[in-house]
Amino acid sequence: MNQADVSKLVSKLRIKVKAEHRNLRNPKGPEGRIDKLRKTVTGLIKFERIEVNYNRGDEARQYAERLISEAIRHGDCHTPTMKMADFWLLEKELVHKLFKVLVPRFENSNVSFTKMYKAPKPQYSRNLEKAVLELRGNPYPDLFTKQPNNRLWIQNVLLEAAKHDYRQSKYAEIAQNMAKNEEPTQVNSEAPKSEIIEDIKTQ
Amino acid sequence: MKRHITYLSKTLNANGYTKCLPLSRFISTQEAVERRNHIFSLEKKRQIEQVGRIEKIEVRYKGIPKDTTFIMNKDLSTPYDCTKHLGQWYMESSALAVLDGSVYWDMHRPLTESCTLELQHFKVSEPQQVNKAFWRTCSLVLGACATNAFKTSVPVILHSFPQPDIRSGSFIYDVDLPSLPDWQPTHQELVTLGAEYVKFIRQNHALERLEVSAALAQEMFVDNEHKTAQIPSIARTNGKVTVYRVGDHVDISKGPLISNTSQIGRASITSVHKLTGSSESGVKQLYRFQGVALPTGVVLNHFAFSILTDRAKKLNSARSPLGPDIFGKKEDDMEVQQSAAAKA
Structure with a gap:
């Protein structure tokens, strides 16, 4: 060899x-x-x-x-x-x-x-x-710029607020449903609750 | 023969005409706009002439491309003039100036002393103040749009717009339409309003700022009973009222505002709600114009924007000038209590 x-x-x-x-x-x-x-x-x-x-x-x-x-x-x-x-x-x-x-x-x-x-x-x-x-290491600006994201940008603030609003309305809805279900019978009040929680998780 | 505009009203006052002939009854909305614009031009010219001997100040610019020092004219040069030395991108994108690291300054407001200067656009790392200025500008332009949009037979009396609250999802202008007691805008009317708004924005007006005395402000807004009622409380602190001009529309605002209407990108007017109630000035009802807008260059897909417009259709819960209890806030509170009880 x-x-x-x-x-x-x-x-x-x-x-x-x-x-x-x-x-x-x-x-x-x-x-x-x-x-x-x-x-x-x-x-x-x-x-x-x-x-x-x-x-x-x-x-x-x-x-x-x-x-x-x-x-x-x-x-x-x-x-x-x-x-x-x-x-x-x-x-x-x-x-x-x-x-x-x-x-x-x-x-x-x-x-x-x-x-x-x-x-x-x-x-x-x-x-x-x-x-x-x-x-590599050339003096020119990068061809690809990283796309930074800032949660304080106006579009992000607006979307964040919309999301918060939507969640609040959903919570209110769920709470209302729970109140309705509790009123007629107290026996099967457990089942819808767990379903609702599942719903929230999937969302 | 040059005479100040107040000359007219002075002669009227001297002859005691104003008591029997209130000016507001004789001018249409459009004439009032032209008159206000004219007074603004004269006052601006007067203030510039008042500067007299031109002194120089040193403005130290911090930021990209590099830190530099400009020698500018005291009480004449604005941050916008500084950006002219930097390049077109800076002229177009700068929305707000920061002096000495803390004072937020309009781009078109003359600098009064030597200072450091930073420029802010909509994508800086901490854009809260720029966003607020943007929202405030959108409200002011909405006022201009509402004034333009109606036929001359419909008198439009602008009332006011509240502090900018971006999280509420919409910018507002409260407008008094005395000849339309029960107006429900159709979808087509809203679209037309939005088109008027966009048309106005696309004219690329700079937002000019001027501080005027309370008396002159009264003279400017003589046709608008709501504004004349507001002026004394605004001028209480230092006897001055800050007015802004965009295109030929002049309005009162505390400021600061962004540099140019071309910086407002995608916009839509989403709804007009009727506010009823009673206030000390005897206004029975106002219309709350609501809209949502994004700065130029912000790309948002249509679905995300539709979420924002749908949300902006709901009545904005900002405090109404007609009293606090008109929104059914009690109902809201009730709902919250109910849900809290249900959770417990």
């Missing part, structure tokens, strides 16, 4: 990687595909949040994750890593950003470095699916 442990040779990505790559059809063939992906990876590192077609975004995401994890693993004094960064980042000042900004940012993280959301598109259109690809 002298087979090398794969996880030590290649850094394990924290995203799901498809078994087959996507071809991203274009006139130049595989080379054109790599060109497209280089542009997208450069854009992602530069702007930190981009909107792209889903397939291209998902493909580029894998390369970007790999690039950042290599940079974290080996640092900036490692020739193959530097070559890789030089290849993938078309604007050379982004190499500095990769090692001086992104590596410290993601050094201690234990989740993926990027995030991808499905972007909205017109309902009955034949457009390609869009996605938003972003680096």
Whole structure:
């Protein structure tokens, strides 16, 4: 068993990687595909949040994750890593950003470095699916805001009061029914009571 | 030739005409509204001119996007003017200003001294005061709507609206309709009233505030016997009456109110109830207009809103100006006692 442990040779990505790559059809063939992906990876590192077609975004995401994890693993004094960064980042000042900004940012993280959301598109259109690809810890506001709820908001106050009102009327009704049932016979006064209590519980 | 509006009534007074010719008998509701609006404009202009030399004050704004300091004009600049420096979102969404962390201030009320400023909208973490201001504004606008909605042949005399009570489920305006002794509004009439209300809101009127002397307030509301009767007790503390203008409708309110009618979103007028009783001023009956509304931007599904409208159809139990014992509160008490007895 002298087979090398794969996880030590290649850094394990924290995203799901498809078994087959996507071809991203274009006139130049595989080379054109790599060109497209280089542009997208450069854009992602530069702007930190981009909107792209889903397939291209998902493909580029894998390369970007790999690039950042290599940079974290080996640092900036490692020739193959530097070559890789030089290849993938078309604007050379982004190499500095990769090692001086992104590596410290993601050094201690234990989740993926990027995030991808499905972007909205017109309902009955034949457009390609869009996605938003972003680096974690970017300076922009969140795309999804948490929906806070406050019971002091006017609509909640109104609904709460309506609920209280409804309950009071129900209690009064139940009390009246009980009074009616008690009057004629005292023998079977137990049965309706328990029914009523069940009713309240189910409500 | 510029003359104050009171000039007219002064000459009338001097000639002793008012005794034999009470003004109220000769003007329709619409004319009275225009006259009141005109007096308001003149008084506002006078107060602005009275400021004289413009002094600067320092307003320290706290909140998003960042804390800043504005140099504003004393007695002229309002919190609304401050929001103009912040952005359109702040202009549209701010409903109420808080000065020095405790004083609630109308958005259109001039600032009088250096202070800190915070802005409140309907989704702040503690919105009680904004909600109250909203409810009060809804009542005031309901008064305006009631004045507009009827034909000119039906005199509409606004009486008053009580303190805002949101938990009661509806905002109220008590209106005197002397020519309609026994009016039961049909569903269609209520829908029309609601439509008038929404039409009025959609005109996006700012709510302007003005403090006037009791004498001028009397002059403004000379056609409205209920308001003239109320003014002395309102002005008892400092001799001033706070009036608000929305569109061309002027009304008395203690305030504070929200910034603009565009901040009232979904609204409906749910019912009109007749109040009977007798008070010292000799009013026999009033109509209590009730409605329910939500601020702009609050999305509530139709079922939940129908619960609110159904509840707002019931007579609001706020104290009536015609005496406390007209609601059959005794009956309610009886019911409560009965149920308590049954529970025991």
